[in-house]
Amino acid sequence: MDLSLDDTQQLIQESARDFVRNACNRDVLLRLDRNPAETMSLLWPKIAELGWTGMAIPEQYGGTGNSMTDVAVLFEELGTGPVPGPLFSSAVLAAHILLQAASSAQKQAWLPAISSGERVFTLALTEAHYGWSPEQVRMAARQDGSSLSVSGTKVMVHDAIHATDLLVPVRIDGASAHSLLRVGARSKGVSIRALDGFLSAVSEVAFDDVRVSKDDIVGEPGAAWDAMQRALLRAVAVLCAYKVGGCRAVFGMSVEYSRERSQFGQAIGRFQRVQDHVIQIVNHLDSARWTTYEALYKVDSGLDAAASVHMAKSVASESYMRACDFAHEVHAGIGVVREYGLTLHTKMSRTLYHCLGSPKTHRRQLERELKLC
Amino acid sequence: MNFAIEDSPQQGAFRADVRTWLEKNTPAGIAHSADPCDMTLEQYRIRRSLGRRLGEMGWLYPTLPKQYGGGDLDAEKTVILYDEMARIGLSLPPYYDAGGRMGAPTILVWGTEEQKNRFLPPICRGEVRTWQLLTEPSAGSDLAGIKTTAIRDGDAYVVNGQKVFVGSSHGADQSWTIVVTDPKGERHKNLSWLMIPMDLPGISVVPMDLLATGGEGGSGSGVKNSVFFDNVRVPAQNLVGGENNGWKVATTHLEIEHGGMGRLADRRVVYEFLEFCRERHDGHAIADDPDARAELVEMFIEAEITRLFALRNHWLSHTGQPRSYEGAQYSLRRKLSGLDIASRMLRIAGPRVLSKDPRWGPLEGTVEYFQRDAITALHPGATTDIQRVIMARRIGVGRREREQAGTVR
Structure with a gap:
């Protein structure tokens, strides 16, 4: 048993902390929050230069083939920002889907x-009846001569605004099994519309008779779902680590605020009701942290990680959202002033709550892993 | 990171040794019914004899130094010992010995060399059983407000007062006791710790009638008692950590009591209950109901998070990492998740969980006992509210200076 970070992980952590402190400080984050399109010009070149776009990719494909725990250590730090951008969507999730399916x-x-960061892939899976189970993914493609024609709408697609390429699960010619297509994000007939509101870089992607070459069917037709599931089981825990970082940040903000804010002649953190909120935050943080890192440990060791991954995703999503809620109880008015920065996390915690499956979805899968059904 | 309780070749060999040893040395008839208050004297004696045999191996207190009778075992081997004991339904020590479990590491930090040599080997070898005496009728959460006095008189301290929620069934050999040695002294500067032999004249033990034991020590806790001291003369050489220095000594003791050492026992009843709900009876399984499955998953997650906090604390304490709020956090979690799990069991499986009837009560009364024990367990080792207070101080909520954790070796 050893729950410490190894030397490599400590170096990753240090450089990521430095990045969040400097290149991606609160002013930058607020600016990107107002104008997400600037993410690629402001952050992406640095992210690629640091080699983070290749961390989860094996050396034979130009990456550095780090363990998922290494990658998670990076994402925990990015989560403290929260640093936006398509790094997870492209260099972790899409990369692992391709590794499994292509x-x-x-x-x-x-x-x-x-x-190298030159291209940015994202998964466009969910549809109008939002959900991550196969029966909820119905978009059709039909063979038309030597190519395929794709029409339909994917909704709640993360990072599509930054993408060069989309990975699109479809059913070809009424088949029940899913095939996965690579579609250029700027192909004729693809329109990407960012959804405005209390969410971050999430879009509707509409396909209107988009022509896709058969070379762009990822792997074998009809074999996409299992491959995606295998990739998801590896990638999900990294997203959880990002949420752990988010919990850590709101914990730090809340402790600090409890010390400096004075009411009734004393620091508000001297009031036990306020202390209770902070304790709830740290309990959520540590629940998310240890379920996440145990899942990563199992993923990296080749153990059966499914139950741990489902638990981690369920716990981390819930924890990040609840940690933000309690942080708002501590902060009251100042917490909703956008410039203060807490709402960046609040929004991210909501945006990512359902991403890659809601807590309920993962608890259902955990029921099966525990052989309850 | 490595969360493995999986064994390296050496650890595997150690596990095999432990298992073989336990098979050979665990006497028949050691198990008692689900309610440890029902433990008979004979069952208690069997447990003590196993304790002495474990002590000979250095396994009764595996992390304490060998020179004092411990095992000097590392974290992994200690985990294996706890594991293997849990596998046969026992805790370590296999009987209530809270005064040893928390007193011995405290004496290791605060005792003189002479005291360590006198007190620790008999505890580690299982020759004596030790209770801890802290709580009084008017001092629970406010431990510094105790009233039991120990006044120096020649070569002895004369002890008078009453302690409650003490120990277990079938007596003890000695009591690790916090007392007031300076009744006129300033709060927190008037306390001391005494090791009191229980056969001294003037000590009487009266059982209390409680809902359950709430024993975090697992099996074998037994019934709690009131202990009365009436002019009991305790040798002055039994005062540990310096006269009126007892509050500092208490920080070490309480650090362990508040979960700082990390306990590794799984909440077996949860995993057994999951199995019970999977089983089919007359073609029906509780887990057939989707609402029940959802509750079972919540219950499982609660238990898993508690297990992970314990694992983290164990790793922190046995690798000498700095600790702050983690001990109290674990303790709080264990108490609250216990309560949560107990009520889920009632919702999931219905009123049968309230019965220990051999025909209708599930898992031979284990679940019924857990219904009572989860409630009782809210108070021992500090209430949930006190655990939150400790956490806030350690984190430094509302203050720049963070309270330090007590020294634990």
């Missing part, structure tokens, strides 16, 4: 470009 020629063609 042919070797496709991997050679696409993964090095993801690894």
